Amino acid sequence: MAGTTLRRRYAAGVGIVVVALSGVLYSSAETTPAAGQDYGRPAGLPLPSSVPLAKFEEKLFSFLNDREYVRLGWRPDKGVRDTGPFLDGKSYGTHPAVRVYYSPGVVKWLVGGRVGKIPDGEMIVKEQYPAPAARHRGKSEAVLRASLESWTVMVKDSAGSHDGWFWSNPTAGQCVVDSHQDPFPYPVSGFGQYCVRCHASTRSPGAEASGANNEYTFASLRNIAGFPGEPILFRVDDSWREDARKAKAEPKQDAHPSCARPKAVERPARPADLGFLNFFNSIGSLEPAALRRLPPETHDWAVARRDGSREFVTSNQCMSCHAGLMAPFGPSMYVPAGKTAEYGAAGWDVSPYGEWRWTPMGLAGRDPVFFAQLETEMRLLRDDYRHDPARGRELSETLTDTCLKCHGSMGHREFHREHPGAKFTLDHALAIADPADHPGAGDARYGALARDGVSCAVCHRMQPKPQPACDPRPYLQFFIETATTGDFTVGPKGDLYGPIANDQIAPYAMEHATGRRPKHSPFLKSAQLCGTCHTVTLPNVDRPIAPTDPPDELAALQTVPAYRRFHHHVEQSTYLEWLNSEYENEIDKANPKAKTCQDCHMATGLTDARRGLDRSPLRTRIAAIQDDTYPEAENLAPHADLHVRVREDGSYRRHNFSGLNVFLLELFNQFDDVLGVRKDNFMTGSKEDVSNAIQNFVETARRDTADVRVAAAWPGLNRLTARVAVRNKAGHRFPSGVGFRRAFLELTVYQPARGGQPERVVWASGQTNALGVLIGADGRPLPTEFFDRDAATGSQLYQPHYEVITSPDQVQVYETLLLNAKGEFTTSFVRGCRTVKDNRLLPRGWKPDGPGPGLTGRYLQATHPDAVASADRDYATGSGGDEVTYQIELPRAIDVTDLEVRATLYYQALPPYYLRNLFAAAPDGPATARLHAMASHLDLRASPVRDWKLPVASATTRLKR
Structure with a gap:
């Protein structure tokens, strides 16, 4: 039928109809064998759940490769049959062409009307051949055996899983494969395999959907030798004849994922980044092959x-x-x-x-x-x-x-x-x-x-x-x-x-x-x-609640006894x-x-x-x-x-x-x-x-996180003013989540690339080196990056929230910084005793008093910016944005007639100070060593996070005199 991919044909009447299918003759006049007729002998295999997987696979694959099911006298299909149409050189079957063998208990279950459960230990063995079945017509058993590509096997074992079947899809000559070796291929066999994707569409007579007597097989007596009826026939055109001689080279064409055994991945040698090792030097160089793997x-x-x-x-x-x-x-x-x-x-x-x-x-x-x-x-x-x-x-x-x-x-x-x-x-x-x-x-x-x-x-x-x-x-x-x-x-x-x-x-x-x-x-x-x-609410384990301390609202709500004696903070x-x-x-x-x-x-x-x-x-x-x-x-x-x-x-x-x-x-x-x-x-x-x-x-x-706009003007001969406006497009702070995430603005004044000459930066704030470390005009890490102590006061340095920036050493960093009980900056999740900075961009519509009933107390306070940012009108109004003014004094030698200003917002999921703290805290720990080794070998040259930062939004303006 033109345009039809599927045709069903059912046996009808009582007369004798002989159909040749795949070289096997069968007759619809055959009668149901008498009860007690020999359907073969049991497989004799152990139940899969009773022995280790590899041991059972070894026995099963030997059973299949030797075709023991034939020797045991199991009933087969009447011949090789299709499981779907074959058109224009392509199979539309749910499997390749198949010939199925049924263990004795399965046949008895079918003869009994598919009622009740199939006993444990029974099997259905599906031999699979290149589709369509017509290409195997007239083959002798020896020739057909040489065409056998694989099996799909069902072994009943109700103790193994809800569906009660052990599934296997070995190829001809299959040996036991350790799927736990790189690249971790999907297992050949097991309980809970993807096969139920189709087999769960079956239904046993009168059974409830999840009932134990609702089996998972499409098996029908009409397909089995010695029983009346004919298999379903599907439309098969003659396209297969054109390449019949190439059957062995045909690509796999059925509804199953490829079950080929992938080879071990050849991994190129990846040298460690010496700059990374020198900078994060609390741990020496380790090769990934030597790490404790997950x-x-x-x-x-x-x-x-x-x-x-x-x-x-x-x-x-x-x-x-x-x-x-x-x-x-x-x-x-x-x-x-x-x-x-x-x-x-x-x-x-x-x-x-x-x-x-x-x-x-x-x-x-x-x-x-x-x-x-x-x-x-x-x-x-x-x-x-x-x-x-x-x-x-x-x-x-x-x-x-x-x-x-x-x-x-x-x-x-x-x-x-x-x-x-x-x-x-x-x-x-x-x-x-x-x-x-x-x-x-x-x-x-x-x-x-x-x-x-x-x-x-x-x-x-x-x-x-x-x-x-x-x-x-x-x-x-x-x-x-x-x-x-x-x-x-x-x-x-x-x-x-x-x-x-x-x-x-x-x-x-x-x-x-x-x-x-x-x-x-x-x-x-x-x-x-x-x-x-x-x-997430966590205790500050370095700050126990003293008898004279005021009540801690979060600690009072704590249900974990070990935490109740500590002050708490909202960590996320x-x-x-x-x-x-x-x-x-x-x-x-x-x-x-x-x-x-x-x-x-x-x-x-x-x-x-x-x-x-x-x-x-x-x-x-x-x-x-x-x-x-x-x-x-x-x-x-x-x-x-x-x-x-x-x-x-x-x-x-x-x-x-x-x-x-x-x-x-x-x-x-x-x-x-x-x-x-x-x-x-x-x-x-x-x-x-x-x-x-x-x-x-x-x-x-690029699309959903933030917008950046920049405008620039000349208030003086070599004095430049640039205003950068950032708008948060997220429905929460940016950045949000764990406290060490940060974003920052890079403001660059530069002469554009012209005449084969590269871009020339004449002033910049927020530049980084190749490790994502914020650097000053001299190219050295800013002392605020790792909270160096001020020589005069002994206080740790950091970048505060800015409304006006006048120096390359000043950078607008959107972040939260916490102090532990000793008053030192910390990246511990359970030592966030005091927030010294939180100028992360607020979501649009933020209100100091919150949205209404339900969000109160410390939970409402957790949404507030720090005191400095709160005084910034951009934050106080809930605009969801921030504006920074850069007042820049350029050297007189600079040609101010050909300058552009670019503002870029970057995001860092792993800021350098966080990594340094992490590597220093437990340098001999296996998880820390694993992360350090991977990070030191991480190749980011072609990555969106090259130089350990992700561009979020950028804007450029050309200066005019």
Whole structure:
């Protein structure tokens, strides 16, 4: 049929019909064998969950390569058959051409009407051949055996996972592969594999979606030798005949990701930056190969169990359906950059899983800066409490537990549910199973869950915290005081929440695959969901509360006993800053200017000027399952249960969580082997996900962060006045988040490049060297960069907030600076006793008295600028901006007729003073040494953060006399 890619044909009538398919004859007049007929002998393999993974794979691969299932007399399909159409040289099958063998228990289950559970130990072995089946017609068994490319195998083992099947996809001649070796390939076999993406669309007669008797196979007696009926036939044209002699060289063309075994990555030698080593010299030169590496992500595997014992699952269980899908059934959740959408095609994976994993949320459980900071805190506590080591250990363990509430949230929650009162430690967070065993086995699942960071099941299980009826506080105040610093609330174990209405989703496949049912919840659109981890209150462990001290409001709210004796501070206030802006909708529910975190950080479209892509809004499905657009298959759930809608109204939200921490992505991009991540996208074949994520962050900096304007005039002969106006476009402070982030202005007066001569700078404020260190006119680091002490007063020097700048040594730096109990500058998260400077750009609409009820006291104060900045009218009015005037005296020798002025706003996620403090605090710590070695070998020459700074906005004006 013209224009038709799929044709179904069913056997009918009682007469004898003989069909030749792939060289095998079968007859529809065959009758069902009598009960008790021999269907072969059992496999004799151990249950996969009962032995280490590598040991079972060794037995399984030997079983397959020797084709033991044939010797055991298992019933096969009537012949090699197609799983979808083959048109214009391309297969549209869900598998290649296949011939399936069924263990005795599977056949008996089918003969019994597919009712009840398939017994443990039973198997389905699918031999896979190049499509279409027609190319194998007339082949002898020996010749056909030579054409066998791979198998897909199902082994029933209800103890292993909710779906109860062990899945394997070995190639012919497959040997056991250690997927924990670089580049950490997706495992050949295991529980909780992506296969359920399609197999969860099946349904057993009368079974509930998540019922134990609802199996996961499309198997049908009509396909099996000795039973009546004919397999489904699909349209197959003759295009395959043109290249039949090239069958062995044909590219893989089916709906499965490539299962080829990637070779170890050849990594170019990358010399250390001698300038970095000389400057940050508290640690010597270390090669990345000698570092303590983070566990490979192949260990991060925690599956759902049918007994309901597992509270959380790792993101690879969501990846099965919420990753990008390529041809032949895509692209879905993927925007190709060219004309092809084949596996590995260039483009953007805009799927929830594909983008999330390369964000600070997806990487939170592996963040090397976080681990080094935690090591610093532990070392400082050890030193502070060297005379009371027991107390020091208690605080160290408690602080680690606190930090992992967000950075290792699923492992933390699972551990505390099973071990109430105990502390979740770094040993738990980094634990792995024996490399030969099943990933996440035993207590190693805590580490698997923790390293998955702020994973799918963290946000999609969150719900508002119920407020007791007797609590008189406004709910917003109740939330801030009881549900932040990682103390989020989750719904019932079997529920997952999303923003889409219940009547607009198809929950069947998820419920069948994982036992989790998706439900609508407006909370997924609320900024409070983000506020649970983006409002952090911590103790100042060097400042105990004295009997004569006034009450500490934050300490009084503390629920951790070990912290109550200390004064507290709000260490991170991003959510609070948003509340005190014109974008909030927690108090003014009908605010027409409202924009939540999700509105800004989860895009609805994709624009890539480099490639000429503009998809605004994105039109795509949110899940890739075997839905009602796939070729016909047996034993599917009703089509209505499998209808996945294309989101065409802008409701599809990318999980790009755009931010500015390009340094973090560069570390993972260049040291994926050290940090244990797989850069290639198994589901789409894309090798561009990290670079796309970096590009996304760069676009956020340029488009959504801040504006800069500059104007200049000559009030005197060689006197220049430049006014720079900066406007914050974010819905919170800029910068925000952890206190060491900073932004700064560079103001440059220069003669433009002309006649082959380079640009010549004649005056500048805010210039840096190659390490991002602010320097003066002499090219030396400013004494304020590392808080050098004033020779006369002994006070530490820093850059205050400026309204007028007159010297190259003065730089407008937007930052917060904290003092510890000794009055010294600190980058410790638990020693922020006094804020000496906070001139970070306020969000538009900021008010000194706040937005209304709910944001009060110390939480409101946490949104205030410091005293100096508060006196600046730009801050006091809540304009969201700042204006700086530069009064510059130029040398008389300068030709003032050919000058331009450029103002650039830069951002630093890792300022040099922070790195120096970090490396000096615990130089012998493995996490600190790891970060130092990676940073010293980091190649930023072609990076957007060259010279350790990210350009945000820039403006230029030409001077006129």
